[in-house]
Amino acid sequence: MSTYHLPVLSTGELNSERWDFSSNIDNMTIAEKIGQLMMIGLESTSIDQEVTHYLSDKKVGGFILLQKNIQNTQQTVELINDLKQANDNPIPIDEEGGRITRLPKEILVTPTSQAIGKKNDRDLSYQIGKLLAKKVKEFGFNINFAPVLDVNNNPHNPVIGDRSFGDKPDLVSKMAIAQMKGLSDENVIPVGKHFPGHGDTDVDSHINLPLLDHSVERLHQVELRPFQQAINHDAEAIMIGHLMIPSIDPDNPATLSADIIQGLLRKELGFDGLVISDDLTMGAILENYEIGDAAVQAIQAGTDLLLICHGYEQIDAVFAAIEDAVASGEISM
Numbered sequence: 001m002s003t004y005h006l007p008v009l010s011t012g013e014l015n016s017e018r019w020d021f022s023s024n025i026d027n028m029t030i031a032e033k034i035g036q037l038m039m040i041g042l043e044s045t046s047i048d049q050e051v052t053h054y055l056s057d058k059k060v061g062g063f064i065l066l067q068k069n070i071q072n073t074q075q076t077v078e079l080i081n082d083l084k085q086a087n088d089n090p091i092p093i094d095e096e097g098g099r100i101t102r103l104p105k106e107i108l109v110t111p112t113s114q115a116i117g118k119k120n121d122r123d124l125s126y127q128i129g130k131l132l133a134k135k136v137k138e139f140g141f142n143i144n145f146a147p148v149l150d151v152n153n154n155p156h157n158p159v160i161g162d163r164s165f166g167d168k169p170d171l172v173s174k175m176a177i178a179q180m181k182g183l184s185d186e187n188v189i190p191v192g193k194h195f196p197g198h199g200d201t202d203v204d205s206h207i208n209l210p211l212l213d214h215s216v217e218r219l220h221q222v223e224l225r226p227f228q229q230a231i232n233h234d235a236e237a238i239m240i241g242h243l244m245i246p247s248i249d250p251d252n253p254a255t256l257s258a259d260i261i262q263g264l265l266r267k268e269l270g271f272d273g274l275v276i277s278d279d280l281t282m283g284a285i286l287e288n289y290e291i292g293d294a295a296v297q298a299i300q301a302g303t304d305l306l307l308i309c310h311g312y313e314q315i316d317a318v319f320a321a322i323e324d325a326v327a328s329g330e331i332s333m
Contacts, residue, residue: 028059030323030326030333031057031058031059031323032059033333034058034319034322034323034326035054035058035059035060035061035319036059036060036061037061037299037304037305037306037322038058038060038061038305038306038308038315038318038319039060039061039062039063039064039276039305039306039307039308040054040060040062040063040064040308040309040315041063041064041065041066041069041279041308041309041310042063042065042069043068043310043311043312044069045068045069045070045071045075045079046075046078046079046082047079047082047083047086050312051063051083052086054315055083055086055087056086058319059087061305062143062305063083064145064307064309065079065080065141066309073139076139077139077140080139080140080141081140084140110128110131110132110135111128112162112163113147113148113162113163113164113165113175113179114152114162114163114164114165114166115162116128116165116175116179117164117165117166117171117172117175118166120171120174120175122174122175122178123178125165125174125175125176125178125179125182126178126179126181126182127182128179128182129147129178129179129180129181129182129183129185129186129190130182130183130185130186131182132144132146132179132182132183132188133182133183133185133186133187133188134186136188137186137187137188141188142187142188142189143188143189143191143237144183144188144189144190144191145191145193145239146179146183146190146191146193147165147175147176147179147180147183147190147192147193148160148163148164148165148176148192148193148194149172149173149176149192149193149194149195149197149226149227149230150163150164150172150193150194150197150198150199150223150226151164151166151167151168151169151172151197151199151200151222151223151225151226152164152165152166152167152199153167153199153200153222154199154200154201154202156202157198157199157200157201157202158202158203158204159198159201159204159205159206160198160199160201164199167199169221169222169223169225169226170225172225172226173225173226173229173230176192176226176230177229177230177233180192180230180233180235181233184236189236189237190235190236190237191236191237191238191239191274191276192226192227192230192235192237192238192239193238193239193241193278194239194240194241194243194278195227195238195239195240195241195254195260195265196212196219196223196224196227196241196243196245196248196254196260196264196265197212197219197222197223197224197226197227197241197243198210198241198243199223200212200214200222200223201243204283205241205242205243205278205282205283205284206282206283206284207282207283207284207287208283208284208287208288209242209243209244209253209283209284209287209288210242210243210244210284211243211244211246212243212244212245213245213246213247214245214247215247216247216248219245219247219248224264224269227265227269227271228269231269231270231271235271235273236273236274237273237274237275237276238265238271238273238274238275238276239276239277239278239307240254240255240260240261240265240275240276240277240278240303241254241255241278242254242255242278242282242284242285245257245260248260248263248264252297252301253284253285255277255278255280255285255294255298255301255303256289256294256297256298256301257301258300258301258302260301261275261301261302261303262301262302265302266302274304274305275302275303275304275305276303276304276305276307277298277303277305277306277307278307279307279308279309279310280294280295280298280306280307280308280314280318281308281309281310281311281314290317291308291314291317291318291321292317292318292320292321292322293321295308295318295321295322296321296322296325296330296331299322299325299331300330300331306318
C-alpha cells in the first residue's frame with residue numbers, strides 16, 4: 001500500500017514546518033486513521049448533524065460534492081467554506097466538463113472531452129484543463145476527478161461515450177496529459193480514471209459489474225497506454241474502476257484486486273501516487289458484494305482512499321468493517 005493516509009492538501013497548504021507526518025500519524029487514534037481512508041458524499045446542501053459527526057468524530061479524509069449538494073453559486077461557496085472551516089480536509093469534485101458537470105447552472109459548461117479530442121490540439125486541452133481548475137478552485141475545490149483516460153472504442157458503451165477524448169490510445173494520451181498538466185499548473189490535483197480502462201465495456205458500472213475480456217497484450221496496446229503515459233508524466237492520483245478483467249484477475253474486480261492495483265498499476269506500470277477507488281455505492285459493488293467486505297478487500301488490495309458517495313448507512317458500514325478488520329489483524333496498523 002502507498003503511505004498516503006493523511007489528506008491530500010492543495011499546493012501551498014503543505015510544508016515541512018507545519019506538518020510532521022510521522023508524529024501526526026503516531027498521535028492519531030485508530031478511528032481517526034480509519035476516517036482518513038474514506039472520502040464521503042453528503043446527503044444535504046449544508047452542514048448537518050451527520051456531517052458534523054463525520055468531521056469531528058470520524059475525521060473523514062475528504063468530501064465529494066455531487067449535483068444533489070449544489071443549488072447555486074452562493075450556496076456552494078458557503079458549503080465549501082463551512083466544510084473547510086470545520087476541518088482542513090480536501091474537497092474534491094467530479095467536474096469533467098460536458099455532461100459530467102457538478103457546478104451551479106450559472107457557470108458556463110466547458111466542451112466534452114470528445115469535442116476536445118476531435119480538435120486534436122494539445123494546447124487547447126491544456127487550456128481547458130486550466131479553465132476547469134480555475135472554475136473549481138473559485139469555489140474552493142482542490143481535487144478534480146478528471147481527466148478521463150478511457151479509450152472509447154466500443155460504440156455500445158453506455159457510460160463513457162463523449163466523456164472520452166476518443167477511440168485511439170495515442171490521442172487519448174496526448175489530450176488527457178495536456179489537460180492533467182493544465183489542472184496541475186493551477187494547483188488543482190487531477191485524478192486520472194477509470195483504471196485499467198472503462199472504454200470497451202457494454203455495462204454501466206453504476207448499475208452492475210462490467211467485463212473487459214481482453215488479453216494482457218491487448219490491454220497494454222490499448223486500454224493501459226494512456227495510463228502508462230500519464231504515469232510517465234507524473235500523474236499524482238488514479239481512480240480504479242469497477243471492472244472484471246479475467247486475463248489479470250479472474251476472481252476480483254479491479255477495485256478489489258491486488259493483482260491489478262499492486263501488481264499491474266504499481267509494480268508493472270510504476271505508479272507511486274495516490275490510488276482512489278471509484279464509488280463503492282455503485283451497482284457494480286452493491287449488487288455483488290457487501291460494502292463493508294468490499295471496503296476491507298479494497299484496502300488489502302492496495303487502495304489508499306475509499307470513495308463512498310451515497311448513504312450514511314453505507315459509510316457507517318464501511319467504517320465498522322474496517323474497524324473490525326484492524327482489531328482482528330486482517331488489516332495491519
